[in-house]
Amino acid sequence: MTDIQLQPTSKKLQGTMSVPGDKSISHRSVIFSGLAEGTSHITNFLTGEDCLRTVEAFREMGVRIDQKEDRLTVYGNGIQGLQEPSAPLNFGNSGTTARLMSGVLAGLPLFTTAFGDASLSKRPMDRVVVPLKEMGAEISGRNQNRLLPLAFTGRTLKGAVHELTVRSAQVKSALLLAGMLADGETKVVELGQTRNHTEMLLPEFGVDIDVQGSVITIQGGQQPQASDIKVPGDISSAAFFIVAASIVPGSNLTIKDVGLNPTRDGIIQAMKQMGADIDTEIHTYIGREPVGDIRVRGSRLQALKLDGELIPNLIDEIPIIALAATQAEGTTIIKDAEELKFKETDRIEAVVTTLAKLGADVEATDDGMIIHGGASLQGGSIHSYGDHRIGMMGAVASLISSDPVTIEDKDCINISYPSFFEHLNEVLR
Ligand SMILES: O=C(O)C1=C[C@@H](OP(=O)(O)O)[C@@H](O)[C@H](O)C1
Numbered sequence: 207m208t209d210i211q212l213q214p215t216s217k218k219l220q221g222t223m224s225v226p227g228d229k230s231i232s233h234r235s236v237i238f239s240g241l242a243e244g245t246s247h248i249t250n251f252l253t254g255e256d257c258l259r260t261v262e263a264f265r266e267m268g269v270r271i272d273q274k275e276d277r278l279t280v281y282g283n284g285i286q287g288l289q290e291p292s293a294p295l296n297f298g299n300s301g302t303t304a305r306l307m308s309g310v311l312a313g314l315p316l317f318t319t320a321f322g323d324a325s326l327s328k329r330p331m332d333r334v335v336v337p338l339k340e341m342g343a344e345i346s347g348r349n350q351n352r353l354l355p356l357a358f359t360g361r362t363l364k365g366a367v368h369e370l371t372v373r374s375a376q377v378k379s380a381l382l383l384a385g386m387l388a389d390g391e392t393k394v395v396e397l398g399q400t401r402n403h404t405e406m407l408l409p410e411f412g413v414d415i416d417v418q419g420s421v422i423t424i425q426g427g428q429q430p431q432a433s434d435i436k437v438p439g440d441i442s443s444a445a446f447f448i449v450a451a452s453i454v455p456g457s458n459l460t461i462k463d464v465g466l467n468p469t470r471d472g473i474i475q476a477m478k479q480m481g482a483d484i485d486t487e488i489h490t491y492i493g494r495e496p497v498g499d500i501r502v503r504g505s506r507l508q509a510l511k512l513d514g515e516l517i518p519n520l521i522d523e524i525p526i527i528a529l530a531a532t533q534a535e536g537t538t539i540i541k542d543a544e545e546l547k548f549k550e551t552d553r554i555e556a557v558v559t560t561l562a563k564l565g566a567d568v569e570a571t572d573d574g575m576i577i578h579g580g581a582s583l584q585g586g587s588i589h590s591y592g593d594h595r596i597g598m599m600g601a602v603a604s605l606i607s608s609d610p611v612t613i614e615d616k617d618c619i620n621i622s623y624p625s626f627f628e629h630l631n632e633v634l635r
């Protein structure tokens with residue numbers, strides 16, 4: 207485990223930067239091209255550890271995938287061409303790999319087993335296992351099939367109607383993928399809008415999918431066809447720089463080519479509500495995904511209330527929004543965010559403990575947190591909890607702390623943003 211000590215700085219964030227490819231879209235682009243017939247090219251692929259787990263899973267199933275920096279060539283042999291892996295699949299720290307691949311493995315005529323690291327082994331898998339079993343899946347696992355490791359005896363699944371009980375794009379996507387492999391029709395009824403990259407990207411691979419409000423319908427027996435995908439920049443990675451440039455006075459930063467899908471732009475809505483000085487401009491569409499530039503200038507922030515429908519739209523950004531709230535005027539209340547407890551770590555506890563250690567006035571609640579703004583952060587030694595987003599939150603906190611911030615176990619940042627420190631140093635001037 208490597209630590210890093212970040213010294214106080216009077217530098218500002220200035221200039222222009224890009225962030226790596228979107229994690230959610232990178233995972234999906236490999237899964238869809240791994241199932242496809244023909245050769246797919248993926249550019250601006252996120253080479254973070256999580257997405258590489260998805261790549262490895264398909265390699266284990268006999269798909270040749272060549273990687274040159276952030277460019278992948280996937281030589282798909284079609285669904286029927288996938289082979290039974292000879293060893294257990296290692297999903298590492300990646301919830302997205304575990305949930306989406308469960309939907310795939312349940313419906314392939316293969317026997318597979320899968321495991322994850324200590325964090326992933328604690329995260330709930332019953333949210334996918336239970337509805338997949340309703341489609342006829344044969345899955346068994348630890349703790350009455352609730353936890354990894356899981357074993358899949360692939361079956362021909364039957365289409366089903368699923369009314370989701372959690373707001374989760376991973377569960378929705380797993381069931382849509384299982385539905386694509388099943389006999390008959392599958393409908394997923396969402397509890398509230400979650401990121402819709404699966405629905406946006408599957409048609410690029412020639413798969414029909416119908417979206418009517420919260421009801422998504424897919425016909426079984428569809429074989430995806432190869433496609434070329436350019437992955438937009440990850441707004442969840444950009445979020446650390448959006449907040450950093452907002453809370454460091456005098457900053458003026460432009461982040462180029464970021465995915466601005468309306469199911470993912472909650473960070474921009476929330477920061478604007480706080481009074482942040484942010485302009486966005488959509489300049490292209492990559493497939494159906496809007497892509498644009500984000501310009502942020504340092505500004506005074508006000509507290510906000512975050513709850514309800516907006517939460518799934520910024521779920522991964524709550525740690526960094528909480529840091530912004532420590533600098534705002536007034537008290538910020540975050541509610542309806544109990545899903546934070548099921549991430550890489552319990553992010554309610556991790557955020558509150560970490561910010562309090564740095565000198566902020568924060569309280570945990572059952573479904574979120576209360577942050578009293580106007581804090582002067584003093585620095586100190588914090589643990590990343592092995593959670594990339596907590597590690598990056600700590601690094602951004604160091605920019606406004608009076609004393610050094612030491613982040614213990616900083617390497618977890620490689621999970622979603624391997625070039626994070628390099629990019630931060632480049633824009634600090
Ligand atoms: O579908 C996806 O790519 C993701 C969905 C979200 O998880 P949930 O579906 O568990 O909310 C998010 O937290 C995760 O980082 C990526």
Ligand SMILES: C=C(OP(=O)(O)O)C(=O)O
Pocket residue numbers: 229256299300301302303522549550595622
């Ligand atoms: C929750 C996250 O990812 P996953 O669920 O894929 O581990 C995240 O990236 O913040």
